[in-house]
Amino acid sequence: MEFRIDLMDTKVECYEAYDMKSLETQLEKAIEINKALMLDVHAVSHQTTFDPRREKMLYSAMVHFRIKK
Numbered sequence: 001m002e003f004r005i006d007l008m009d010t011k012v013e014c015y016e017a018y019d020m021k022s023l024e025t026q027l028e029k030a031i032e033i034n035k036a037l038m039l040d041v042h043a044v045s046h047q048t049t050f051d052p053r054r055e056k057m058l059y060s061a062m063v064h065f066r067i068k069k
Helices: 020-036
Strands: 010-017 039-051 056-067
Touching: 010 020, 020 039, 020 056
Parallel strands: none
Antiparallel strands: 010 056, 039 056
16 A cells, blocks of 8 residues: 655635635735645635625635745
8 A cells, every 4th residue: 555645736716705804814814724725825816796685895805825935
């Protein structure tokens, strides 16, 4: 039986929230978790949209993590 460990080279995660403070909190937690996996933030993309059902703004972010070099 062979035991093999591969490192993750890259990873993309998506987050959304109805207020910026919650989104920032989610991103901070994700960054800390991915630091333990030896991944750094490479790029962040964000967008704001109006949700007509809740009559609120919906904030979303995509974070691209890459292995530390």
